[in-house]
Amino acid sequence: MGNFDVFIYTDGAARGNPGPGGYGIVMEWVGKPYKKEFSQGYHHTTNNRMELLAVIEALRKLKKNNLNIKIFTDSKYVVDAITKGWVFNWQRTNFKGKKNEDLWKDFLALYPKHHLSFQWIKGHNNHPQNERCDQLAVEASKKPKLLVDDGFEKS
Template sequence: MSEIIIYTDGAARGNPGPGGYGVVLLSGKYRRELAEGYRCTTNNRMELLAVIVALEALRIEGSKVTIYSDSKYVVDAVEKGWVFNWQRKQFKGKKNPDLWQRFLKIYPKHSVKFVWVKGHNELPENERCDELAVAASHNSNLKVDSVYEASQKQLL
């Protein structure tokens, strides 16, 4: 089986604000693009959701996956092991526990390596993910990030 290469990006117009994610999956000659927009969310939520959706789209467990992301939040949380400490402490005081828990359900099903890339550095697939994420945030039928919106209502 060939290695699966994934590029991801998230965007939010305002933070919080309308947002979206973009994903490019590559394996041999295979290419798939994914994107979705949300009416009120944050950039970090979209960065993480892009990774989750990409991993959930993989049909064969045990795949060797390299994920390229410009999100230090996501890359460092996984590569430096922070998320596993957060999990042990039940995400107390951490943002986005719903998404991190979803990530931790899919992550062990594959052999995943993260690579941080500088955003807007003219890397074609990273730029494409940014285009997808921004375009998704402008869709007329934006989804509801219900967990995030509920958490914001509790703060009011």
């Protein structure tokens, strides 16, 4: 697995896509019994936005820089955009014609602060942390008080 400090598991959900959505995060400090969970729901958003926002919010929670982090997600959109370098091309073309520019810019601001490795995992495949993230995301999307996804609703 390499020498990782933190494992981050993320998932996003949107009912209706677009519709009410949410993200779920499970963070584990490698080699320690330390685990944290986070989630948040949004009034009107998309699945891809929630998948990406989960990664961003997880990175924002870290109090130290220069960590070796492995991020597990079932989002091909997120993994491919980063590991295949698409997002860096989008950045060079000022995100012309690309969706979720606001979130990708947020991600790119956080990206250099750590050593990130991404691993795609098949969703709904009995992976315990991914299943938990999915549960957190769906529950968050059903809460009575949901946040406004400004980046989506203003686009």
